[in-house]
Amino acid sequence: MDTNVRQLAFETLQDIINDKAYSNIIINDVLSNNELNRADKGLFTELVYGTLKRKFSLDYLLKPFVQTKLKGWVRQLLWMSIYQYVYLDKVPEHAIINEAVEIAKRKGGPHNGNVVNGILRNIMRSDLPDFTEITDDKKRIAIEYSLPKWLVDHWSTHFGIEKTEAIAESFLTKVATTVRVNLTRISIEDAIRRLVEDDYIVEQDNEIDTCLHISGKPIIESRMFKDGLVSIQDKSSMFVAELMGLNEGDEVLDACSAPGGKACHIAEVLNGTGHIDATDIYEHKIDLIDFNIKKLRLSNISAFEHDATEKYGKVYDKILVDAPCSGLGVLRHKPEIKYEQSQQSIQSLVEIQLEILNNVKDNLKPGGTLIYSTCTIEQLENENVVYTFLKDNKDFEFDTFEHPITGEKVKTMQVLPQDFNSDGFFITRIRRKEN
Numbered sequence: 543m544d545t546n547v548r549q550l551a552f553e554t555l556q557d558i559i560n561d562k563a564y565s566n567i568i569i570n571d572v573l574s575n576n577e578l579n580r581a582d583k584g585l586f587t588e589l590v591y592g593t594l595k596r597k598f599s600l601d602y603l604l605k606p607f608v609q610t611k612l613k614g615w616v617r618q619l620l621w622m623s624i625y626q627y628v629y630l631d632k633v634p635e636h637a638i639i640n641e642a643v644e645i646a647k648r649k650g651g652p653h654n655g656n657v658v659n660g661i662l663r664n665i666m667r668s669d670l671p672d673f674t675e676i677t678d679d680k681k682r683i684a685i686e687y688s689l690p691k692w693l694v695d696h697w698s699t700h701f702g703i704e705k706t707e708a709i710a711e712s713f714l715t716k717v718a719t720t721v722r723v724n725l726t727r728i729s730i731e732d733a734i735r736r737l738v739e740d741d742y743i744v745e746q747d748n749e750i751d752t753c754l755h756i757s758g759k760p761i762i763e764s765r766m767f768k769d770g771l772v773s774i775q776d777k778s779s780m781f782v783a784e785l786m787g788l789n790e791g792d793e794v795l796d797a798c799s800a801p802g803g804k805a806c807h808i809a810e811v812l813n814g815t816g817h818i819d820a821t822d823i824y825e826h827k828i829d830l831i832d833f834n835i836k837k838l839r840l841s842n843i844s845a846f847e848h849d850a851t852e853k854y855g856k857v858y859d860k861i862l863v864d865a866p867c868s869g870l871g872v873l874r875h876k877p878e879i880k881y882e883q884s885q886q887s888i889q890s891l892v893e894i895q896l897e898i899l900n901n902v903k904d905n906l907k908p909g910g911t912l913i914y915s916t917c918t919i920e921q922l923e924n925e926n927v928v929y930t931f932l933k934d935n936k937d938f939e940f941d942t943f944e945h946p947i948t949g950e951k952v953k954t955m956q957v958l959p960q961d962f963n964s965d966g967f968f969i970t971r972i973r974r975k976e977n
Contacts (some may be wrong), residue, residue, distance in 0.1 A: 545883045547582045547646075548608040548622070548641045551589035555618055558594060560879055565594060565878050580759065586962070592629060593622045595714055595877040598688035600624050601673055605666050616654060618660055619645060623662055628745050635666050648825040687714060689880055692871070700921050707956070709919070713873040718745070718966070721772040722780055724838055725752060726810050736766055749946040751961070752810075753777050770837040775803050778871070778957045778967035782915050783807040785943050785955075785969060792816040792859040797850040797902050801829035802834045807935075809835075809843040819856070821848035850898045857907050864891055865895045867916035867923050868878060871959065871966025892922055898930045903938065904973045911941050919966040925954060926972050941973035 554572055569590055573583055593600065600621040612620070614666040623642040628635045628927055639662045647655035657828040676682035683693040687710035723733045730751060737744045737756065742764070747753035754772070766772050768819050781802050788794070788811050796805040799820035809818050820831050820843060831845035848854055850863070869879045906912055914931075916923050932938055939964065940953040947961075957967040 546576075547578065547586050549645055551586050551593075552619055552622055553647055554586075555593055555622060556560065556581075556615060558590070559597075559618060560614070562616060562882075564927065565590065565876055570841060583760075588630070589622055589625065593618075593625045595873075596625060596629070596688045596790050597621060598685050599673075600628075600688075602673075603628065604665075604684045607661050607668070612657075612677065613650070613755050615649060616657060619658060620661060624665065624821075627662075627666065639663065639666075654917050666781060677705055683710055686747045687967065691884075692885060693880065693883075697919070701958075705775060708726045709958055709966070710958050712958075712963075713877075715874075715963075716964045717874065719761050719774065720747070720777045721754050721761060721767070721774045721782075722807060722810075722811055723752040723754060723757055723772065724771050726813055727839065730754075733766065733772060733828055737764070737772075740764055740766070742801075747777060750777060750780050751952075753780050770839060773803065773806065773834070773838065774889060775807065776872075776965045776967075777962050778964040779804060779864075779915075779917065780807065781946065781957070781967070781969055782864065782913055783811050783954070784946075785971060786860055786862070786913050787911055787943070787971070788816045789813060789943075793857075794860045794862065795856070795858045795902065795905055796820045796862045796864070797848075797898065798821045798822065798864050798866060799831055799845065800824065801846065802831035803860060805831065805843060805845075806834055806838055806840060808841040808862070812842055814842050816842060816859075818843040819858075820845040821850065821854075823847070827970065846860075851894070851901050853901065854905060857905055857910075859907055859910050861906050861912045862915070863895075863898055863911070863912065864915045864917075865898055865923075865927075867891055867895070867918040868920055870918045870920055871957075871968075872917050874959065874961055874965065879966060882959070885932070888920060888922055890929055895923060895927045900928070900935070903935060903974070909976045911971055911973050912938075913969065915967065915969045917956060917965055917967055919956060919968070924968040924970075926956065928972070932972065937975050939975060941971040943971050 550572055554568055557568055558565050603624055618644055624637050626638045643655045644660045646658040671684055673686040680694045684694045689710055723730050734744050743757045745755040761767050773843055793816055794808055799805045800822040801819055805818050805820035825847050828845050828847050835843055868883045868891055873880050916929055942951045942953055945952045954970040959966045
């Protein structure tokens with residue numbers, strides 16, 4: 543079965559790297575469509591995510607052992623093999639070599655099997671390059687933590703070199719799954735009790751009461767999850783509903799809603815009062831939002847197709863713009879993003895983000911509040927967007943809020959992945975002035 547697992551992992555890596563498949567989606571599809579036991583599921587996921595996260599690092603370790611040009615798929619197979627050898631415990635060297643050779647033979651014939659065999663045997667009897675040999679700190683961080691150099695340069699300018707390295711390191715560390723308790727249907731105490739009875743290790747979060755840190759078997763196997771009593775959501779994105787200042791009966795617009803996690807969280811906080819309009823530009827994503835609404839049994843929310851850059855006549859007490867962004871805060875879960883984004887693509891996103899804000903501002907009542915959030919740590923998409931919007935719209939101002947850790951009043955909150963062992967995330971709250 544191990545050979546099958548490695549074959550599946552290799553094929554999945556090719557789909558992600560070569561065909562631009564989304565890692566989280568294709569991994570779930572493979573796990574759903576193949577009969578694997580829990581250990582094999584864990585190995586498959588580890589091989590795909592681990593290899594993808596460390597692509598630059600693995601190529602650096604491979605480079606001294608390659609004398610001729612390699613086919614792309616051979617290089618990718620060697621990355622996966624080196625990942626097992628360097629970063630995983632309890633994987634026998636002979637298993638790594640034998641199974642890589644068999645995969646190479648099946649895909650490219652005996653010659654490619656011999657190439658893979660020779661390189662891997664040479665690697666395992668030699669000293670590997672040391673990342674500390676790279677004297678330029680920015681270049682070392684880029685290679686050791688597998689980040690594009692332009693991104694390291696950019697973050698170093700904004701955060702400093704030490705914090706940039708901490709960010710880079712945290713994207714490679716594993717964290718517990720976090721779930722949100724659906725208080726419209728179960729209490730926090732009962733949710734914890736039932737999860738513990740189902741053999742999960744549960745820890746209640748320090749800042750958000752309804753946030754539970756779960757470890758053990760996958761939460762998607764839990765009856766609690768399947769019945770909509772808890773939802774998978776990263777802690778950092780839970781801060782959105784927590785910081786919206788929601789009041790009973792509020793009318794709320796979630797302008798870029800899919801897959802609807804934050805909109806459903808808002809509905810749970812309002813507990814049957816008020817109403818949330820959850821909109822998205824893509825029809826198929828509305829089906830996903832509707833699925834979550836029905837699963838959680840929420841009555842005060844509806845989803846429909848709408849482009850957030852186009853006019854819409856209704857006004858609201860609260861608006862959420864969880865804007866399309868580079869996603870550079872969620873590299874733990876979607877590591878392929880870091881290889882695909884560029885400075886040019888980020889500038890294009892900034893233009894869209896401002897276009898959305900300048901459109902939905904007319905849907906906010908005087909005195910109403912708007913949350914702008916992203917799942918990125920890029921200043922251009924975060925602080926720069928908000929300050930540009932406020933500069934051009936004098937009838938809006940910051941609506942300061944209490945930072946969940948320091949207790950200080952702040953205008954913006956940039957969550958770095960090491961802050962809460964969560965995704966990187968940005969939140970600000972602005973207010974439309976009274977007439």
